[in-house]
Amino acid sequence: GYMAWKMWRASTLPPPPAIVEAAEPVDPSRIGWEEVTDNMQVMIDIGYGLVPLVDERRGGALMGRITGVRRQLSKELGFVVPQVRVRDDINMAPYAYRIVVGGVVIGEDSVSPDEMLALDTGQAVGSLPGKHAKDPTFGLDAMWISPADADAATGQGWLVVDPGTVMATHLNQALISNASDLxxxxxxxxxxxxxxxxxxxxxxxxxxxxxxxxxxxxxxxxxxxxxxxxxxxxxxxxxxxxxxxxxxxxxxxxxxxxxxxxxxxxQRLCGVREPLRVMTLEGQLEALLGQAIRSDPSKRHTIEPDLGRRIVDALQRAAQPLVAEAKPFALVVQPTIRIAIRKLVRTVLPDTPVMSFFEVPEDKSVEVVAVIGAPEALAA
Structure with a gap:
């Protein structure tokens, strides 16, 4: 699936050439600006136990994985993604890491540097000796196993990846989710x-x-x-x-x-000849929301909390079978309420585009998979 491809892609990119910088003499009485601030936009802080993963002299391949992530993301997003600085932090747990963008932590977890992570993507059979875990990127059930058991795990349908790939995949997804901050x-x-x-x-x-x-x-x-x-x-x-x-x-x-x-x-949701799968809101509900938004002088584009909760619950129920079958869809609404609906659903359906009717070309075929707003759909 998509996740497996991303992991494979990150794990097969070549490492960058090593850069060796000469150390400069340090004046112990001098406190530099670089000691109180860091101008790097993207950083990964790691515990001391993960330092071998970035030491290329000891076979650490994490820096190569990170370079691969930056290269691929730059192609996907359309601009050069900032460099990623990796630094060790003695205040962190030995095997912990955190991903920081603009000073804000956007992801954190831990990995076992001497083991492999076996992921259950739905095809795994049998049990494995090891420690139970959760994949930090997609929340899949996983096991930390000995490298000696990797081949057997693969034969049983597990997706087995090294800790550097686990961190690089987490970084990839975290940066995609926070692309605007880059x-x-x-x-x-x-x-x-x-x-x-x-x-x-x-x-x-x-x-x-x-x-x-x-x-x-x-x-x-x-x-x-x-x-x-x-x-x-x-x-x-x-x-x-x-x-x-x-x-x-x-x-x-x-x-x-x-x-x-x-x-x-x-075009990211369906092929040229395929219909666009859409969810819509029932007409009376749209009119109600539109009136509430137009009467708000602050233009905050907010929806009354109880009604918002019921709309979200109904959307999640309707979206569940589509998400399970990996069928992309869009939520299409009136232009006046698009921003309000997007704010409402972005935490529960972050990958679902919220579009206005004007954004769908007239010659594009549409398949309505759900209409949200009928009394039974908005049950309290």
Missing amino acids: LGPDEVQALLDGLRERAAQLVASLSPNPLPITTLTQVLRGLLAENIPLKEFRRIAAAIALAAQKSADADEIVELIRPELGPLII
């Missing part, structure tokens, strides 16, 4: 510089006028936050340039350009 003004400027070589007039019509780099960064981060990559940056930039003639507000620009980007969202 993009800053410097990365946006690099995107503009690259586009300028092919479409100078388009870039000139976009930034710094009418949009300063800070606003443009907000817009692009808004797209990444909803799993829309920036690979087709020329198309995205053209849509932003048009929208910027109507509004200078980043959130409004995101909503204005989404109909132009609808096909990019849909």
Whole structure:
């Protein structure tokens, strides 16, 4: 499946060349700026017991795995993912690690550096000698086993991976889930510089006028936050340039350009000849939500908690069989309530796009798999 492919992909990428830096003499009386702050956007802190995983002289392959993750993510997201710094922390448990982006911990777990993790992806049979565990990325049942038992475990249907691959896969998924935090003004400027070589007039019509780099960064981060990559940056930039003639507000620009980007969202859910599987809300419920949002002068796009809970419960019930069968779908709603619904479901269905009707091309066939809002669907 997808997870197995990701793990295999991360585990087969070659390690980067080793870089040896000469040590500089240290003045014990000097306290440098680098000692009180760290300008690296992405870091992995590790306990001392995991240091061998990053020591290439002792066969540690984690740095090579991380380089592979950065390379693949940069291709998928459409911009160069920042470098990842690995540092040991004596205050952590020996085999613990944590993934940090912008000073915020976005993932943490522990691995057994001298063992292999056997994952039950649904095909495993029989039991294995070892310690019970949970896969830190997808929450699958797993066992830490001796490397000597790896071949036998594979023969019984377990997916067996080394601890470096476990950490790299966790890093990959954590960065995908927090992709918007990886993009800053410097990365946006690099995107503009690259586009300028092919479409100078388009870039000139976009930034710094009418949009300063800070606003443009907000817009692009808004797209990444909803799993829309920036690979087709020329198309995205053209849509932003048009929208910027109507509004200078980043959130409004995101909503204005989404109909132009609808096909990019849909192609990740279904093939050209396949129908788009969608869930919708019942008409009266949409009207109720739309009225509540329009009457909120603060424009917070929030939904009354009890009603929100019932909508989420109904969506989860309807989504369960589709998720179990790995069938992607979208939740399609009226434009006026799209942001509110997205805020409502992003914690329970983070990978499900919430689209407005305007984002679905007229010539795209649609299969309605559920309508949320009937009294029985919103039972308390």
